[in-house]
Amino acid sequence: MNGRLRNVIVPLFAMLVFLLLWEALVWVNDWPNYKMASPSDLWPAYVRYWELFLVMGWQTLWRTVVGLLLAVIVGIAIGMVMGFSRTMRDALYPLLVGFNAVPKATVVPIVALMFVGAHDFNTVLIAFMISFFPIAVSVSIGLSTLEPEYRDILRSLGASQTTIFWKIALPKTLPEFFGALKVSVTLAFIGTNLMEIVSPHGRGLGALFDSGKTNSDYPLMFAVLIALALLGIVLYYIVVGLEKIFAGWAERTPS
Amino acid sequence: MTALIEIKGVRHAYPTAAGPLPVLDGLELSVEEGGFCAVVGPSGCGKSTLTRLIAGLMRPDEGEVWLHGERVRGPRSTVGMAFQNPVLLEWRSILKNVMLPLEIVPNGLKGEAAKERARHLLSLVGLEGFEDKRPSELSGGMRQRASLCRALVHQPEVLILDEPFGALDAFTREDLWQTMHELKAKEPFTGVLITHDLRESIFLGDQVVVLSGRPARTQYVMNIDRSAPANLEELYTTEAAERLTILRHQIEIAQGRVPEEVAS
Numbered sequence: 001m002n003g004r005l006r007n008v009i010v011p012l013f014a015m016l017v018f019l020l021l022w023e024a025l026v027w028v029n030d031w032p033n034y035k036m037a038s039p040s041d042l043w044p045a046y047v048r049y050w051e052l053f054l055v056m057g058w059q060t061l062w063r064t065v066v067g068l069l070l071a072v073i074v075g076i077a078i079g080m081v082m083g084f085s086r087t088m089r090d091a092l093y094p095l096l097v098g099f100n101a102v103p104k105a106t107v108v109p110i111v112a113l114m115f116v117g118a119h120d121f122n123t124v125l126i127a128f129m130i131s132f133f134p135i136a137v138s139v140s141i142g143l144s145t146l147e148p149e150y151r152d153i154l155r156s157l158g159a160s161q162t163t164i165f166w167k168i169a170l171p172k173t174l175p176e177f178f179g180a181l182k183v184s185v186t187l188a189f190i191g192t193n194l195m196e197i198v199s200p201h202g203r204g205l206g207a208l209f210d211s212g213k214t215n216s217d218y219p220l221m222f223a224v225l226i227a228l229a230l231l232g233i234v235l236y237y238i239v240v241g242l243e244k245i246f247a248g249w250a251e252r253t254p255s
Numbered sequence: 256m257t258a259l260i261e262i263k264g265v266r267h268a269y270p271t272a273a274g275p276l277p278v279l280d281g282l283e284l285s286v287e288e289g290g291f292c293a294v295v296g297p298s299g300c301g302k303s304t305l306t307r308l309i310a311g312l313m314r315p316d317e318g319e320v321w322l323h324g325e326r327v328r329g330p331r332s333t334v335g336m337a338f339q340n341p342v343l344l345e346w347r348s349i350l351k352n353v354m355l356p357l358e359i360v361p362n363g364l365k366g367e368a369a370k371e372r373a374r375h376l377l378s379l380v381g382l383e384g385f386e387d388k389r390p391s392e393l394s395g396g397m398r399q400r401a402s403l404c405r406a407l408v409h410q411p412e413v414l415i416l417d418e419p420f421g422a423l424d425a426f427t428r429e430d431l432w433q434t435m436h437e438l439k440a441k442e443p444f445t446g447v448l449i450t451h452d453l454r455e456s457i458f459l460g461d462q463v464v465v466l467s468g469r470p471a472r473t474q475y476v477m478n479i480d481r482s483a484p485a486n487l488e489e490l491y492t493t494e495a496a497e498r499l500t501i502l503r504h505q506i507e508i509a510q511g512r513v514p515e516e517v518a519s
């Protein structure tokens with residue numbers, strides 16, 4: 001089989017199997033909708049609310065992406081500071097770990113109160129807060145573990161720190177960075193949805209989920225989950241694509 | 256002939272929690288232009304510190320390092336370095352790796368001329384046809400060859416080699432010794448080679464310097480006539496065996512296993 005085709009067919013087939021198993025599970029146990037909706041129940045929900053799904057999905061998507069971009073910028077900045085300075089690393093690590101350890105669900109109401117009404121801003125903020133940590137850590141580790149010989153090769157020629165960063169430190173850190181970004185993508189979705197679900201009169205798929213809950217429309221709730229999963233998969237593979245372009249060299253072809 | 260590298264009375268200590276740790280103490284070294292100095296000594300005696308001093312990556316606490324009649328006060332682009340770890344940039348092709356120094360040094364070759372220069376060097380070390388490969392696609396010996404090309408691409412006055420063949424298997428290593436001689440004939444440079452391998456030191460060096468144990472000083476200097484073309488056979492002659500015996504003995508003294516008075 002053609003390799004590219006295989007790359008598409010295998011995962012699609014796996015998804016199909018998953019859906020069939022899910023359907024079978026619900027049928028065999030004869031579970032009612034409120035216990036677990038089956039994939040065949042979701043279809044009517046999509047048909048009925050497709051417009052809402054598009055609008056809300058877009059809201060969730062753009063806020064997640066903006067939060068993630070912020071996380072990339074701030075994460076790289078913090079990672080650089082910690083990667084290049086031992087003192088800053090010692091100073092910032094406990095703070096960052098502590099910050100990351102605080103469950104974001106507890107931060108959501110605080111943020112919602114702090115910036116009342118600024119729903120977009122709050123959502124982006126939570127998405128950012130939940131997803132910048134892996135990026136900061138990976139960049140700092142990538143930079144601080146740069147073998148001294150790499151530095152020496154350029155330094156012995158009189159290269160500046162900036163040149164060393166652009167020519168060696170940054171590209172060498174890219175594989176770690178993309179590894180972290182893959183984790184952050186999914187985290188950012190969790191952040192966005194936390195805010196969307198918790199804050200009243202929210203927007204996005206989280207709000208749609210919430211309205212499903214209030215109206216006891218269980219298939220809708222499950223439909224939202226699947227829609228979220230799809231968005232997550234799409235974003236994830238966009239990151240994988242970027243990784244192939246910018247850090248494809250790190251991938252070893254099996255020989 | 257003038258001395259291109261001159262090291263006079265160098266002392267250096269590293270600060271540690273338990274106070275300063277002296278690594279070099281009264282180091283003297285003089286390498287003529289076009290010369291090749293092999294430095295041997297016990298492990299941890301400060302040989303790598305010596306390379307960093309010559310490269311201008313650090314300055315000694317005391318004493319002077321001179322390159323081409325100028326006191327070394329910082330890094331200078333007339334130096335090329337290669338280490339045991341070839342540290343090639345995985346995201347660049349072999350050709351682009353070799354060209355790296357030309358992007359840094361002032362007045363480095365640019366564009367097509369730079370490529371031409373890199374290709375020429377790669378062909379000298381037998382890496383023709385591997386220009387577009389990634390470092391990960393090459394064997395350890397080939398990577399080290401590419402690393403040598405990178406160290407020479409900007410025509411440095413001084414080539415500093417810090418155990419470049421240490422991680423290679425014996426046959427690859429001997430191949431690379433030959434390559435070094437060929438390179439030296441076609442791309443003249445003054446070399447300092449740090450090594451643990453006594454055979455390597457007498458095969459490549461026209462001067463073998465034995466450093467004492469830490470803190471290192473110059474303990475013994477052996478001069479070797481290099482007028483005849485190098486041939487691996489010469490390592491299996493009585494002359495070579497005698498040299499190795501002397502050096503072996505000096506290393507034992509440096510390691511503190513034989514008291515010096517008895518030895519001399």
